[in-house]
Amino acid sequence: MSSYLEGIIMLSGINLIAVLGLSLLTGFAGLFSFGHAGFMAIGAYSAAICTTIFKLPFFVGIAAAAAAAAGASWLIGRATLRLKGDYFCIATLGFGEAIRLILDNFQGLGGARGWPGIPPHTTLVNILILDVIGVVLLANLVRSRHGRNMIAVREEELAAQVAGINTFKYKMLALVVSAAYAGVAGALLGHYMTFIQPKMFSMVKSTELTIIVIFGGLGSISGSVLGAVVLTFLPELLRAVDKWRLVVYGLAVIGIMIGRPRGLMGGFELTPKSVRAHFARLREAKAARADQAAEEKGGL
Amino acid sequence: MLNVENLHVAYGGIRALKGVSLRVEEGEIVTIIGANGAGKSTLLNAISGFLKPAAGTMSFKGKPLGRRPDIIVRDGICHVPEGRLVFANLSVENNLAMGAYLRNDKKAVAADLERVYSLFPRLAERSKQSAGTLSGGEQQMLAMGRALMTDGDLVLMDEPSLGLAPLLVQTVFEIIGEIHKLGKTILLVEQNAFRALSVADRAYVLEQGRIVKEGKASDVAADPAVRDSYLGAESKAGG
Amino acid sequence: MSDILQVRGLTKRFGGLAAVNEVDFNVREGGISGLIGPNGAGKTTIFNLITGVYKVTSGSVSFEGKDITDTEPYRIADIGITRTFQNIRLFKNLTVFDNVLTACHASASYNLADSLLRLPRFRREEKTLKEKALELLSILGLADRKDAIANGLPYGLQRRLEITRALALDPRLLLLDEPAAGMNPDETEQLMRLIGDIRNRFKLSVLVIEHHMDLVMGLCEHIVVLNFGQKLADGTPDAIRGDKRVVEAYLGGGE
Amino acid sequence: GGAQKADVIKVGWFGALTGDQAVWGNNEFNTVKMLFEEINAAGGVTVAGKVYTLEAVGYDNKGDAQEAVNVVRRLTSQDKVIAILGPNASGNAIPIAPILESAKVPDIATVATNPKVTVLDGKVKPYNFRVCFIDPYQGAVAAGYAYEVLGSRKAAVLYDVSDDYSQGLRQFFVENFKKLGGEIVADESFKSGDVDFRPQLSKIKSQNPDIIFMPYFFKEVALSANQARELGMTQVMMGGDGWPSEQLISMGGAAVEGCYFVNHLDYDDPDVADYKARYLKKYGIETELNGYLVHDAVLMLVDALKRADKPDGESVAKALESTNIKGITGKIAISPETHNPEGKDAAIIKIIGGKYKFQQKYAAK
């Protein structure tokens, strides 16, 4: 495999982890975050501290990244999770920018000039292992009572409350888990690039992640997987068109939103069972259409 | 006045109306009764342009029905929707003003406003309150009042007595009577079939998307099958 | 029979408006009580106050002898009170089964680690949850619709689903806000029977808001009447039917 | 025709063609394409006795580090280039080092002035080179000139806290100015993307410095200079190599009159003027600073190619280590220890009458 292809696969694998986390938050719990790159930054720097300064093994760095991002998200959640919709959105946006500003000013870790010399621990193998773990854990989570409670919060908050669901707690859980995923992604990214710089975790990165989640389809893990792969590869495929690349990218985003009502895989989960059910539904719908057509003719 | 022929409507794969034909003559009160989910609201929504029929034709005052809801309103059909749909962010007063959106003669509008307030004194009391905080019943009154303000010729009413206290249910039916006396034609959908049949001239029975019975209201009310499944205790007690 | 719920001096103001004003009443344990009154009398507001959706302006609510005034809504459900809404609030895009299954969550105790790793406890309890949800659905007659999306259900079935969801929490007190709204008399009658059955089967107490007098009079053992936020009367159906003030303010002369 | 078709050597370029750094990226890539055309038209390059033409393969990375890595992977493994020109941002040049190393392809960065681009933890990176001088040097030049030549004793600094270049220059200016005995009376910052600097400027104004050091790019320089003048500030302003651009004059106008900046070259030099004119003729717009540097990067590459044993990355990298040429930005003598052009004089430019007037060469002590 060429190093180029390998690189893109690695990046989509890394993106995927962050996207999975955000998918839990946005797709399942219905919260919209503009600051996820901030959690990635926390993860990247925490992991780099572990491996570069303290010379600890990589997996310790990854665990530290997850823990640090989760901890930060818990704090920020305490302050902002009671806010609704766009108000929460703004709070996360502010958070993401604030993290970046702190890192920019913190010369101990390189400040805005960045931190080179991080060991290249990230490999295709450890990315793929973490991807699989990430997907399995997330799938397990959303199909448990905890996951269902998050979905209930998204669907109808008041009814969820009255059904005995502590909506604050479940929003927090979704936020913390998704931040931990973002932290892990940050750790992987840092050790893939061997260099981290606050700039890498800008709001553009956060919006990119959100676009992937929605592009893939809200509430669909397989959609997120597909979205992460497609949208990491798409800009690379568009390299040939040079500066028109982002023009096409923008159009593609609009196109999918208006062309695919629920994202690439919205509401649909790719499992053997669902595929069978889908075909069964298709057959039924076809039969129903034929039925209806016959009747309309008869009625005239 | 209104003619519906062989109307088919579907929600995605679910077929809600399967060839409904009906007509409403000028000056009539026509009622449609049917169980939950029979397709009554679907029928009214199709008439007022919110649902695109899969097949069928509709005409109003001899002309084919317009395509968009606002054009249909302009032609003189107004719709009191199921679930009220009052403008929660506007005051009661402004909700009523919205009713008169298409009208330009200020005097007549003012007179209609007076009449609405006298029909529903509660609305006059709450004229400055934002409609979203009204109680369920108050919102229903507002929805009726707002429809009166549009001054259409044909009024479609979707379960106007829904969620109203008995006293008000009585009032609502009185109001339907009054609106009718003002020369308006009414197509009424009601669960309270007993009441509906008693004010209506003619009636249709809708079952699972099909008209299964039609006729003079009194005949329909007397039909044993209808009595059994739609009129319930009230008719049994009354009859 | 003791009282499961006691409401004392309950008041709620919205700006200058006292939507509920110094209301006292009790709900009997194991009984079906009715809460009636003209539109805007404050019935729904009382439900909102009991279930913690609104903050009480003054007064208190106690349940089984314990003060529960201003408890968070989700805690109220744990304590044993659940409700339905006047404007149906289902988890619209989920299936009927998932609506109920979600509400069953409190019957399981597996933790986050159990679910992430699918430990035996998760499997065991999840199986019980699913069985419980299915059982409830079949008791309430929704079993054949279990895979339908809640939003597309006919109105009546949506109401029924809301009740099922409330029952999934094993309440001891069930609050129903206009369960028969939008039903025809026949369906209303079925609903009446259903509510009676539920009470007997699940051994719970019911407080129901309704405008269908057949249902209220036929079902309730005890009725509280509100008017303009205040309690107007309180008693057996017969007493209420005979109360001149109630007839005047609510029932109407014709009936 | 019997002319034998020459073999092609592919050279990569990358930088920002989109995003907020696009001005510089477009300028660089245009220059590379223009020079390659000229070289090919003049017969190409002879490597180890064989004639080759040059082909530029360029990609946009939006100024994004992650994309820089993708692009370099692509250039090395897919397009099989033998050398890469660019990028202009240090943050993009640093993370590509391991990939260059494993692909054995040298890179000549243009305006990446962070020391860590070529040297990390005291070790030189074998495949990273650059054509510009580095931040510590530029900072020292600016501080020295301000203190010793302009006689400033109280300096204020305004910098872009989220930009690596700006932060680096600020740091070395402040260190050197203090070492010389000067005082930093205000040390204010803004964030990339900001357009209003009056709060910071008002604060600086209240400290009444002799000089304001503004180590950032011309857009912000023009905006902040205009705003400072609007606030009635008359101080001399000074900056680094982010300043020079035709657009600085058109946007800054009178506000930047009489100000100084540290530059890589003297605009009045005939070689410089020649390139400038060629660029204007071909593209119809003025070149930017990046164009001069990538111009010299191309010279460096061509020189290395001529001296290389084989037209491959490893040999070119080896040849680059002993570069000693004269470019339009001055003498370029690459040090094998640092891969930086050592002893490159800085040019001090003053803006007079809307023109860049060369003042003197200045080397920091």
Next chain:
Amino acid sequence: MAQFLQQMVNGLSIGSVYALMAVGYSLVYSIMNFSNFAHGGVIMFGAYFGFFAMTQLKLPFPAAFAVAFVGTAVLAVVIERIAYKPLRERNAPFLYFIISAMGASIFLENIIIATIGPTFRTYPDVFGRTSISLGSVAIGRLDLIMFVISAVCLAGLVLFIEKTKIGRAIQASAYNMKAAALMGVNTDRVVMIVFALGGMLAGIAGVFFGMKYTVYPQIGNITTKSFVAAVFGGLGSLPGAVLGSVLLGIIETLVAGYLSSQFRDLIAFVILIGVLVFRPTGIMGKTTEDKA
């Protein structure tokens, strides 16, 4: 003291830029209930329209100004038709609108870069760069004009929405399109009017932004700040958008002037969160309890 007064003037000036951007943004929000991230792109186009009208078409300022805001009104309507209308017609959740808007904003920024290039452009001098001095406090002439124009736009807009029939139809449609259609409102046209108005405001903001600062493809990014300001002031409330903008401008200025310019945005953010914790719907947002 002089510095304090100057800082207040600075804050007001920055605030009025945010305000001009935030009002159009907030207007669209109030009816469509989603954050129209393409607004920044439209503002950027406004700046270019005005610039080219003055430099290429050699129009006098008032004409160029008109070209700009008519152009952006059309642009905003076109974006609505292409990127939002199909979503509106199938009642897509607000997230889809936001993503579509982001797509549009990426498109707008990059189409400029790809066609006319990324260079910075400077407006010809219209109002003069000199400022009016009051003691030691300098007030920019352009700032004053902008301040007046923002105030006039806002007042006009509020009157239009509160007092006219179409305004009421806009409010009604904002709440429920279906119900508005039942009253005979052509909701499609209402949406068009709202986008045209929002676009016009964007054009005005763009021209002033371009004159005050400069014209470049990334102008849209600055609207993030006005987005924050609008939320801070209370989403969907036009006076709130203005108040939020001015407050944000002043807070930022005072933080930069007296606390730390390094941490300006951080401190401003903490203040913002503090306000939202106590007023979860912003300063002027309605705080009604959800009616259950």
